[in-house]
Amino acid sequence: MLAATQTTNTDRIQHASALNDAKNTEQAILAYQSVLNEPSTNDQVLREQKVALIHLVRSLIDMFNEIPDCLSLQIEVCKEHIDWANDDKRIFLKQSLETRWVALYLDNKMYHESLGLISQPLKELKRLDDKMVFGGSGPDISSNISQCDLLPPPLLQAALDMQSGILHSEEKDYKTAYSYFYEAFEGYSSQEDAKAVLALKYMLLCKIMLNLAEDVHSIINGKAALRYAGHDIEAMKAIATAHQNRNLQEFESALARYTQEFNNDPIIRTQLAALYDTLLEQNLVRIIEPFSRVEIAHIADMVKLPAPQVEQKLSQMILNKAFHGILDQGAGCLIIFDEPEEDKTYETAIDTLKQVDKVVSSLYQKARQVILDSGWI
Template sequence: MSTSSTLAKGAQGTLSTEVEQEILQLGERYRDAHQATELGQLIRDSRDKLNNLSKAKSTKVIKTLLNHFAKIPNSLNEQIAICKETSEWAKEQKRLFLKQSLESRLVALYLENRMFTDALHLVGPLLKELKRLDDKMMLVEVQLLESKIYHALRNLPKARAALTSARTSANAIYCPPLVQASLDMQSGILHAEERDYKTAYSYFYETLEGYSSQDDPLAVAALKYMLLCKIMLNQSDDVNAIVHGKLALKYSGPDVEAMTTIAKAHQNRSLNEFEKALSAYRSELSEDPIVRSHLAKLYDTLLEQNLVRVIEPFSRVEISHIAQLVHLPTDQVEKKLSQMILDKVFHGVLDQGAGCLIVFEQPATDHVYDSSLDTLRNMGAVVESLYEKAATLS
């Protein structure tokens, strides 16, 4: 190789490094100034210049610039648009690894933006591609995203199936602690959906340990879900012990305070305290979809228990009086009493004209109907057996 060609390559390498540094520095300025539109335009304008860099370097630059969006508030739509455009560009440039990485990121962004249909349309072909190329690490991440999408759509069987596939793929490789913690988190969430709070608690504990070892902020969410499981198991006494434990102490804050307040309200069987906690810690409780759905069930159970206790001494009572005793609006109490009558929690009828609830005595159970059904079922089995034997004899 001649000296002139060596110098030319060295000069080109130096120039490429300078271009890379300029792009990254400008990206940092836009990030710090919270200029999402300008950051997106920078990524668009940088594509031609990135063609002069090696594929590894250009991939690193694009990923770094996209990561800057996480520090810019209200930039989700801009991030989705630029990620989609860059994915198409990577496909045209035949940069397969970058395309897959961007599509995986795009699925996560669709999920965050609740664009579930778009996410499912993208995740299907991406999974087929990753399975064909046997990229296990990215396969685990995309299968986990698929499980989260189906969970958000309330399709629990498919969410469990996707999670099982992700765990199977993860068993074949070394799984980084954060990915393992994410798998444990999703397992805990799905078990909690099935009301298996004991198993869910153990998964959330594993999640807390995993995130805590990496100083990841999601450890707070894992701790919050642990406390939620204890409350749902009617073990509110254990909440304080967990909160003051060695592992949980460094995560004290509004999220933990919110759950301890809910635990105290549940322990006192107080709807008033429960509602005050929901109002005081709205962002920590009501804005978390996992916590919100389970606390809605808990509130419903607590309301039911309070109403049963209040109406127990009465055979006829005004609905407004019941509402006054439980400190709730009359309409809400009337609706709940109607539901409880339909669910046969107690026997009674609502006299809406008089605004009263009439409570009946618990009727004696008549087992004649059940016994008759059992007799008919057994007779049917005998006839079927005789028919089969007759068929063999003939």
């Protein structure tokens, strides 16, 4: 009975995969759902072979990833099977599905909901971890520690490397971030995972942020990256070329041409915003360098940006001491001053006072010792 059920499920899964490969997504979704909703899948097989069914349910939900534009359906299916696993007291399966559920909310950009959902699984897993460590004997604890030393699955390790790279890039440590993204790229690539393209994009981004735009072309033309050629990689190549040329218009053109590739990724969007700001500052400094007085309208015309935006940026640069100058808003001009010579009078005076303090303190100690030795006190 069990073998027949498993064979039937296998055939139906293969049929659903064939429908998906044939781009018949609606029929594929219905086929996957029919297997998940089959009573024998949820009840009989679970009683007779729990591990096989847990793997089956997780595999079926994973297969939804291959079907485009069905995130909402994945969330719904995941919720249904969390309820079923909870009713049937399948704790491990429930926790696994809850983790997947949170990830789906995150992919759907429902950040507040995902934060709310993750709190309960975190408490349960922390409680389980404490129970395993503190409730065991010495050998048990050693065994648990040894288990922690085991390498995680390749995809999990790649995901951890990816997250580490993202955190380091947010801290502007792009060199370390590149190393993590490279490890993530190799991990995803070895498993034929689609996220390898994302890791490659982040690698290229780090090179651009490190002012090593010339390395981008060598990475793209490398053997490992050639298989992932496409719009995403072309978008990063365009940004690298614009940054290498220090050309603001070229940079804006690349952003406009590859809007979907950049705007859909908050990591890249944030870093490119900072890069654009830096590139704008470099262009403004280069333009105003020959002048002691220049019209803001002329600067705006040179960088092809609205005058109010340029004025605001120049004001910010003055406050940040990127250069010395003032804005004459009445005349609509920027007045640039020469770099002031550093006056070291105050530093010298402070240093002199410190030395005098040391001399006075030393004389006081010597005088005090003389008085004590003479017995006057």
